[in-house]
Amino acid sequence: MAASPAKELRIAIVGGGVCGLMCAIALAKNGITAQLYEAAAKFGEIGAGIGINPNAVRILRDIGVLNDVLAKTGSNRPNRTGWMQFRSGMQDSELVYDYTTLPGQESIGIHRAAFLDALVQHIDLKSCHFNKRCIRVSESPLSTNGNSELTIHFADSTSAEADVVLGADGIKSAVRPFVTGASTAEHVKFSNTICYRGLVPTEQAKSAGMRLDFSDRPMCFLGQDKHVIAFSIKGGHIINVVAFVSDRTVPMGEAQLPPGQPAVVPVPREQLMKEYEGWGSDVLALLSCIDKPDKWNIHVVYPPLQSYVKGRVALFGDAAHAMLPHLGAGSGQGLEDAHLLAKLLAHPQTSGENIETILQVYDEIRRPRTQSVWEGSMRAGEIYEGYGISGSSREGLRKDLEDLPEFVWIRELNQDMQDATARLQQLGVFTNED
């Protein structure tokens, strides 16, 4: 395509979840307006909490949205000082491992809708297009002057043209088939893990007999093939609860849900209580307060994609690497992707002429990182549920838990951009001038 500075490129983002929004905001802060196409009628998130871990907090700060996110938590600083306290899920709730903080590591527990609200304040709604469900992306053939155009086709029979398409449309991404050449079914698999989610008023949990305090940091209750995560949101008034159940009798990717079964279904509380029969009184007290649990059939991107990029189309967030949630790292990885994409697109040496190589380098840097976090999340679930390599004794658990999340968190903010710049200089795409 013709040489044009990046600021003249028409950049489209498909999907306005946290990752798509953050990419659009980061670009806008660098003077680049991307057009954002969202399937829903407005920005929205599910009624649940989310943990934003240290690597993601650093990105929020760098992009300039952290204070607004914190304001939604009613605080002016990240509200957690450590990662998780791991306890037995059985009667005594015995402490197994306490992941206290390391210097500079801070994280946030927040309601998802509040998180999204904080981000939306930073976006110009004139560049956001709602009720635009992408059904596919196509590329017009190259013309004699070397130009080609990407077209995003929507379910309402309209379409939009772009020079660069960034797919952040989540696990069922309609952009992904353009990149992979494969159908959604080939890369989206049931993870053999389900979870029950609910929000519980802290006072209600106490009245039901819950003795533990979640205000300082999340807790993970460990058990065989099951575990429960609980953390405070809304200034400590609400506890976000997620109770997981896994089936390891079949390898990942082999179990199929009955056709047409939705990913999320409301279930009676009795079903949840039955799953956790025999567990300790703290866990049971917490679960008994979930009024109407939602059962999630967790899907993941599997097998991993060979590339996140084809030509001038790139995937990021769950569209590229939806993972099990056991490290609370999924959106954090998507934010790392968004951060790098925005920095690369805003670089003064990026142009229409070199954009394809630049996106290839994005893929080279982000794919190994996100896929290792994908594997780490799987490993974390195995440890929590009795299948860690050191076994399920207290000592074995402690050994396996000790270093688990560090590789996710301890990441220099600009590490990816430094690596990408070095690679682009090596390829002769960037010079040392900027």
Ligand SMILES: Cc1cc2nc3c(=O)[nH]c(=O)nc-3n(C[C@H](O)[C@H](O)[C@H](O)COP(=O)(O)OP(=O)(O)OC[C@H]3O[C@@H](n4cnc5c(N)ncnc54)[C@H](O)[C@@H]3O)c2cc1C
């Ligand atoms: C139980 C559970 C707990 C989790 N806990 C955490 C946690 O604590 N911390 C963490 O970091 N991560 C967590 N995650 C992972 C996290 O939720 C995801 O990684 C994150 O939401 C992905 O964001 P995204 O923007 O890529 O995708 P999504 O949030 O799925 O957003 C996709 C957006 O695209 C839109 N869209 C979809 N299809 C189309 C289309 N065809 N055309 C246009 N728009 C479209 C959707 O409406 C949506 O707005 C958890 C996941 C689960 C299942």
